[in-house]
Amino acid sequence: MPAGLKPILELQEITKAFGGVEALRGVDFALSPGEIHGLVGENGAGKSTLMKIIAGVHADFSGRFILDGRETRFRSVRDAHAAGIAMVHQELSVAPDLSVAENVFLGNQPTNRFGFVQWRRMAREAGEQLKRFGIDVDPMSRLGDLPIGLQQLIEIARVLFSGARIIILDEPTSALSPPEVERLFATLKRLRDEGTSIVFISHFIEDILRVSNVVTVFRNGRKVAETRAADTNKPALIEAMIGHGREALEETYTHDIMLPPPAERPVVLNASGLSLARSLRDVSFDVRAGEVLGIYGFMGCGQLELARILFGKLKPDQGSLAIAGEQKAFRSTAGARRAGIAFVPESRRDMLFHQEPVYKNISISVLDRISSLLLKPSRERKIAARQVDQLRIRPAAVELDLGMLSGGNQQKVALAKWLSYPPRLLVLCEPTRGMDVGAKNDVIHIVRDLRAKGLAVIVLSTEPETVLSLADRIIVLKRGAVVREFSNERISKDRLLEAA
Amino acid sequence: MTSGESVTVPAPDRKRPHRLAVMLRSQMRNIAPFLTLICLFGFFAAASPSFATLDNLGNILTQISVTGIIAVGLTFVILCAEIDLSIAAIANVTGIAVAYFTLQESYVNIANVPMPGWAAILLALALCALLGLVNAFGLTVIGIPSFIMTLAMMQIAAGISALLVRGQIAYKVPPLVTTLGSTSIGGIPWIVIVAALMLLGGHLVLTYTRFGRYVYMVGGNREAAEYSGLNVKLILGSVMVISAVCAGIGGMLGVAHFGSAQQNEFDTYLLDSIAAVVVGGTSLFGGRGGIGNTIVGLFVLGVLNNGLDHVNIDSFLKILIRGLILLAALVINVYAQRLRERTAD
CATH class of the missing domain: 3.40.50.300 (P-loop containing nucleotide triphosphate hydrolases)
Incomplete structure (x- = not known):
């Protein structure tokens, strides 16, 4: 100055x-x-x-x-x-x-x-x-x-x-x-x-x-x-x-980590030959139970489109998805949800109801599990309160309008709404974007807990740190195609950036 | 947990006035229409001795009944941030259809198809449901904005009406419809009871059922609803059908109420129904409001229309005044939205 x-x-x-x-x-x-x-x-x-x-x-x-x-x-x-x-x-x-x-x-x-x-x-x-x-x-x-x-x-x-x-x-x-x-x-x-x-x-x-x-x-x-x-x-x-x-922060900034060998667990999702006009070319991969697959690439590499195909929001031009060995062609996001897929998009604005209380934001994805015709608000609140407690969402008030929460806590609510009835596959886009170090750490722990419980998780990010701190296996997307897979080897931020 | 520290709990002594202010602001949407209603009522009660009587209250209730029945379905549509411009035309065609399938007096010159009363009612209901389905199909499957889709439907329904009556007037409707539309029980017109029950039903569905919650969520943030795995198209399609069926019921009872079925009979009900929903404070942007608001809006319009007849006023000026009141309500609607957004920042 x-x-x-x-x-x-x-x-x-x-x-x-x-x-x-x-x-x-x-x-x-x-x-x-x-x-x-x-x-x-x-x-x-x-x-x-x-x-x-x-x-x-x-x-x-x-x-x-x-x-x-x-x-x-x-x-x-x-x-x-x-x-x-x-x-x-x-x-x-x-x-x-x-x-x-x-x-x-x-x-x-x-x-x-x-x-x-x-x-x-x-x-x-x-x-x-x-x-x-x-x-x-x-x-x-x-x-x-x-x-x-x-x-x-x-x-x-x-x-x-x-x-x-x-x-x-x-x-x-x-x-x-x-x-x-x-x-x-x-x-x-x-x-x-x-x-x-x-x-x-x-x-x-x-x-x-x-x-x-x-x-x-x-x-x-x-x-x-x-x-x-x-x-x-x-x-x-x-x-x-x-x-x-x-x-606690050290692991977030790990620069040289060892990816584990692939686990001998059942395949939860198999994607083969996914193509979408101008965005994706012949993308194939699978994710196993209890595994976190990182998908890394720069902005515009086709990640966003890929994630939306997995959740039934976009239909691929070619290629197919199989959940636990069964071929699926989702006609809507509701179909993907019923097949056990959970999805958190990269923008908080797109995934939450800012004028509604926290508990309604959390219960929305599981309403059909807890009620058939009539709502059960007390059950909703109870489920929401448990998630707020487990994910340490602050302030811990389920009646508060979501818009009153800070960005990091809103992001946790977006996760929370999928966890009261754990899905088979969780697709996370940019789970830590714009988050402070503490909240990032919280998210990392949440994802690791879910993995330990046997969930398959896909993390898509343009931030190398995010993928490195979460993934067991990493594939790199470049201009819509898979260019590299890292598994069972040493990896650093430099090598990841180099591959993209 | 680190980010937990970043939210402060305000000191208890400051909490109360602040909370109240926040609540007032966020409830602005509900309070403003209610104040409008009280002001209008007070004004007309002072201006005319014949206004604030039990008899006249009964008149007002009867006058808003048909609008009320139609507005139930429209409330669902507007809560989803869509619009249905075909409600009046669908009401009209359903009313005409139920008469078309009823035996008319010999002097009525319509090539109608007489049927038993129950069959006529079912066919008329099927017709309005079908037209609602066409709206739903256009909106969700083809992807035509509801404004345009229902504008087309308005013409289509008017066209079917024209073909059915060919410029003639029919008078007879099935006995059940006649009873509900034009008779009373214990001094209370059946049509008021039907309107009240339908408004109550709509309220219960919106407030206490899963479907009702979905309607609010789709209206509040459609993208988020989709990313929460809701079948947004199914919900949007359903509200279009609900709207058409409510309009159809209003149309059938309306025909019995007016005593005749003819072309263009319901034209004023389109704007009245939209006005009732919006004046009541349901957000045109979706997700906020409900049947309670619609009821207040119905009374505002009813008191206004009825009251203007009681004070000595140029009947041509009435139209202008109604327009100005509607404008004022829209201004409040937009400001209430803005205030709320600011509090929820």
């Missing part, structure tokens, strides 16, 4: 509560011009809430908000934009049906003096900007046709080149491949040198340390540490984030 510079933005004593739950408690935060400020903390620690206050998303909070030395208060995102503040949110928010160029210029398309959009100019400028960012796409192609990782990059690019002087990035790298991350960092550093202030939120502590000047640690709605990035290291930051011993 350039010492002695006056902060461009200063927050004092910020407190913010959601329905009686305090997300921020008296937090001070300052941002200097030309710095990259890293934020770390567990899920629900308050990072995103604070950033949403800065970006004008939350207007009702207490505390002082000082921009350029003057106390101010945004009433909306629009106010924040007008003040030169822009944010990339954790969840993708693009317009998939518009062109790449329209997305880049969303909200401020270049117009001529009659108010008509200058399409050619817009396409040219969008193309140039993206090229500077290392993205080479036709600016007039439909955004929704591009891989998710590329869409995310384009959303980031839009904000980076919007001319904002304060840019907030919430978990921008989770869907990006390593070379894409490199390009992002190079651009961030250039913007910083040009005087832009950047806030960077990430669970990847290595990334935070590499790119930030200053790092602030949040825990439990409070700021617990602020330090120059050069003066700290990963273990110290993790310790500050969690606030207690970190022996």
Whole structure:
């Protein structure tokens, strides 16, 4: 941080509560011009809430908000934009049906003096900007046709080149491949040198340390540490984030592990020759009882489609599935569920009912087991309470609306709803994405418990750590095809990345 | 457990007022229509001595009965975040069908097919169920948005009506339908009793059965319902059939109630039913509301229509006023949704 510079933005004593739950408690935060400020903390620690206050998303909070030395208060995102503040949110928010160029210029398309959009100019400028960012796409192609990782990059690019002087990035790298991350960092550093202030939120502590000047640690709605990035290291930051011993974390970050030999157990699922237009080519594998199969690959490698075929949401063009030796062609997700398959998609928004209480979220997948015609709410609550207890979901209140829970706890609810009547096969997409270290660890233990009980588990992820920490056997997908299988051998993150 | 620490329990002394505020906000959707109803009732009671009488209350109940029967099924559809624009046309065609299969007086010039009363009723019910199935098929199997699918069905049902009566009017319906539609028991019109029973039935199904829960979940987040392994298409298809059958029952009793079966008889019931459901506070975005809301909405419309007749008002102005009240209710609907989203953030 350039010492002695006056902060461009200063927050004092910020407190913010959601329905009686305090997300921020008296937090001070300052941002200097030309710095990259890293934020770390567990899920629900308050990072995103604070950033949403800065970006004008939350207007009702207490505390002082000082921009350029003057106390101010945004009433909306629009106010924040007008003040030169822009944010990339954790969840993708693009317009998939518009062109790449329209997305880049969303909200401020270049117009001529009659108010008509200058399409050619817009396409040219969008193309140039993206090229500077290392993205080479036709600016007039439909955004929704591009891989998710590329869409995310384009959303980031839009904000980076919007001319904002304060840019907030919430978990921008989770869907990006390593070379894409490199390009992002190079651009961030250039913007910083040009005087832009950047806030960077990430669970990847290595990334935070590499790119930030200053790092602030949040825990439990409070700021617990602020330090120059050069003066700290990963273990110290993790310790500050969690606030207690970190022996349990070691396995999460294993870099060289030994995969066990294949078990002599019955095959639960056999997939053979699965193909889907443009997404998958001749994918075959099997999973045995009591085994965790990891499926690793970069964004857009076909994982998402593969998972959806397994759960009956997509129909493969070719190929077949067999459950315990019996051929199955699912006509709906209900068919897959009845065959004993459980599925947790990668996005929390898609798998939970945010306006419903926790117990209804948990009981939904087993309602037909506990009731035929009439509901049995007391039984539902009992089942939910047991899961909340076993998975240590906090707060442990089954009546609370799901939306009141933090992201990590919501993710556990998504798991919990499948576990009251254990399935035969559990398909998990990105089970630890966007989670803090503690919650990641919880999920790892839950999956290991299930494996010990004889469940077959498939974990699909774009994060090598996730696959490495969970899987007994790993297959690597690349452009829709299986390119490598790791079994009964030593493996490290490097070797996995190399294979993809 | 680490992430457990990250949620704070508020101090007990602060909890109460806060909880209440949160509850009020989240109940806004239910409170606002009820307040509207009380205000309207108070206004008309003050403005006209003939409004707040037991007799007139009976009138209001009778006037909202047909709408009420139709609105039961529509509530299911709107809870699923779909819409059914064919309800009035299906009501009409079912009413006409039941008359078509009943022996008419000799002066009625319709080439009808007389049958025993029970057979006429069953055939009419089968017809509306079939039209509902076609809606369901278009929506779930072909994938036509319900707005368009039921718009087409509206025309199809109107077309069948036209072919059956060919511009004529039929008067006779089976005795059971006549009894339920136009007679009273102990001073209470049967049609009010039928409407009340159907509303009660709808409420019980939505609140206490597994199917009812599924309806709310599909409406709340269709993607999540699918990823929870629910058969979303089956549920959507079912609500379209329920809607058509409710409309058909309303249509049969309506024909008996009006004393005649003819083309375009139910046209105003489409907007009235949608208005009743939405004014009552059931979310157009799905997942929120229910029969209780629909009942309040029915009374708001009933009191409004009836009350405007009691105060001396230009009958052409009535239409405008109804429109404005509907708009106000929609505004509340959207704001209630927004408030709730903010609390659940």
